[in-house]
Amino acid sequence: MYVMDQPSFLNAAVELETELEPMELLRELKKIEEEVGREESFRNGPRLIDLDILLYDDIEIDESPPGGLPLQIPHPRLREREFVLRPLSDLNPSFASPLLSSLNTSEAIRVLPLPGNRTMPMNETVIMGILNVTPDSFSDGGKYNDGVDKAVEQALKMVGEGAVIIDVGGESTRPNATPVTLDEELKRTVEIIKALRSSLPSRIAISIDTRRAETARQAVLAGADIVNDVSAGRFDADMMSTVGSLRVPYVMMHSRGTPETMGGMATYGNVVEEVCGELAASSRVAREDHEIYRWRQVLDVGIGFAKTHEHNIALLRAGGEELSSRLGDVPIMWGASRKGFIGKILGGDTKPWERDYGTVGAHLAGVGVEGPDGQILRVHNVKGASDASRVFDEVRRFHLPAPSPLPPTPTKKMVDPMARKPTTICDPYEQGGKPLSPSDAASLVATLHPDWSLSEDSTKLVREFQAEDWSEGLRLMNTLANVAGNNDHYPVLGIERRLGRKKWTTVVKCELCTRVLGGLSYRDFELGLYIDTEVERE
Numbered sequence: 001m002y003v004m005d006q007p008s009f010l011n012a013a014v015e016l017e018t019e020l021e022p023m024e025l026l027r028e029l030k031k032i033e034e035e036v037g038r039e040e041s042f043r044n045g046p047r048l049i050d051l052d053i054l055l056y057d058d059i060e061i062d063e064s065p066p067g068g069l070p071l072q073i074p075h076p077r078l079r080e081r082e083f084v085l086r087p088l089s090d091l092n093p094s095f096a097s098p099l100l101s102s103l104n105t106s107e108a109i110r111v112l113p114l115p116g117n118r119t120m121p122m123n124e125t126v127i128m129g130i131l132n133v134t135p136d137s138f139s140d141g142g143k144y145n146d147g148v149d150k151a152v153e154q155a156l157k158m159v160g161e162g163a164v165i166i167d168v169g170g171e172s173t174r175p176n177a178t179p180v181t182l183d184e185e186l187k188r189t190v191e192i193i194k195a196l197r198s199s200l201p202s203r204i205a206i207s208i209d210t211r212r213a214e215t216a217r218q219a220v221l222a223g224a225d226i227v228n229d230v231s232a233g234r235f236d237a238d239m240m241s242t243v244g245s246l247r248v249p250y251v252m253m254h255s256r257g258t259p260e261t262m263g264g265m266a267t268y269g270n271v272v273e274e275v276c277g278e279l280a281a282s283s284r285v286a287r288e289d290h291e292i293y294r295w296r297q298v299l300d301v302g303i304g305f306a307k308t309h310e311h312n313i314a315l316l317r318a319g320g321e322e323l324s325s326r327l328g329d330v331p332i333m334w335g336a337s338r339k340g341f342i343g344k345i346l347g348g349d350t351k352p353w354e355r356d357y358g359t360v361g362a363h364l365a366g367v368g369v370e371g372p373d374g375q376i377l378r379v380h381n382v383k384g385a386s387d388a389s390r391v392f393d394e395v396r397r398f399h400l401p402a403p404s405p406l407p408p409t410p411t412k413k414m415v416d417p418m419a420r421k422p423t424t425i426c427d428p429y430e431q432g433g434k435p436l437s438p439s440d441a442a443s444l445v446a447t448l449h450p451d452w453s454l455s456e457d458s459t460k461l462v463r464e465f466q467a468e469d470w471s472e473g474l475r476l477m478n479t480l481a482n483v484a485g486n487n488d489h490y491p492v493l494g495i496e497r498r499l500g501r502k503k504w505t506t507v508v509k510c511e512l513c514t515r516v517l518g519g520l521s522y523r524d525f526e527l528g529l530y531i532d533t534e535v536e537r538e
């Protein structure tokens, strides 16, 4: 509801670049309103000034922090307000078409915002390559600890194989690993991160796998973009506030106790429900108390952490689809790489590095054919994960058109377009059993909608119609079929999906011909005209 009885006002839209996060931007806007002299009034009432955030990159936000300002981006009433759409499309016409048509639809792609105004596309499975810089890493025996150069070389190899995140870890969290001091962890990671940042392309994100706030802080200052914390903030009380103020994405992994005690804590009634409940609670604390907003969170169920063999399997079986619906659509990470439960399934005494094919199986089962895009796989073997997920994604993207019930056949007779009725009344035999000559056909086609054309040999009259989607195409085809039926003259109708430059379109094709003549008659042009009239009317 809008107040009509108020003085005229001006509307404008501006596009700006800012370092401010959406919530900060909103606070600044409210401050400006106050400075200009806006006073509290009723909802949508007359006001001196009103500053709203309409869009912010491709980001979608729906936050209402307790006691804070609620913020929804894109602006929820954008599409119903012509006075907003107009200035917005003056600014950039493409705002009003592709962007608006894609709000909340599959065309908008999710991104993970990274420092320095960079974003990571999350529209396909994302591969995070593990770069352990621990001498006791269980799977690579600390091979990459003997020098920054070797670490960079290994990271570059992983990038070449398809990794877009490199996860640097200086502390092993496997049970019974030798504890690492803060100094030692910093010494192992910070120099390497600096070297990685200067050697890797900016589209590649570096993450620091740590439970310590100080390591996270120094790593981010050295060039890390993401903090990956297997304790989800339980190990270091300062971790969440540190990550919140660093404004980097935060991977929160589910676990219980510590790596030493977690084995005895793997007791659940319903593991999926409880793990998601505990993760959702951490996610809420991060969001509400530490300004780690939803768009900077990634959640991980913690395969192998306070979980039995059956628990790991149950979580993978729940898959991305169920987990993300329980976790409020926050991106999901899977970390099953080379873990013990895979060895157990494969039997024998498989060494960790012999579990890579098994890892691929576990991860793809977790991602799930119907799971959301942008799930992250944390892996040792990048090539395997990357190739497999590219193929898997292609299969996931392939959506058969949803079966849609055919619309009921209209009972009404079609409207008679008297005003445009052709003067010749049609009976194919009036033409002496001969089709229309190419030149007659050419002059008649000019009387129809410009989308009609003649086949090369002038024996057919063809028009293609673009439909929004398959079900609209079916409706259109049904309309054409009804017009034809009512006129007792029958075209060849077809419907197909075509891949355009960016997306699939639906095309309905109508081909007219008088078969008894082996070519065109007036009857074809008459039906063409009826079709034009009916389509236009609809």
Ligand SMILES: C[C@H](O)[C@H](O)[C@H]1CNC2=NC(N)=NC(=O)C2=N1
Residues within 6 Å of the ligand: 138, 172, 173, 174, 209, 228, 229, 230, 251, 253, 300, 302, 303, 333, 334, 335, 336, 378
């Ligand atoms: C045993 C070793 O600590 C594991 O590889 C850890 C390390 N860091 C991790 N990080 C995340 N996000 N998920 C994991 O499953 C994970 N596993």
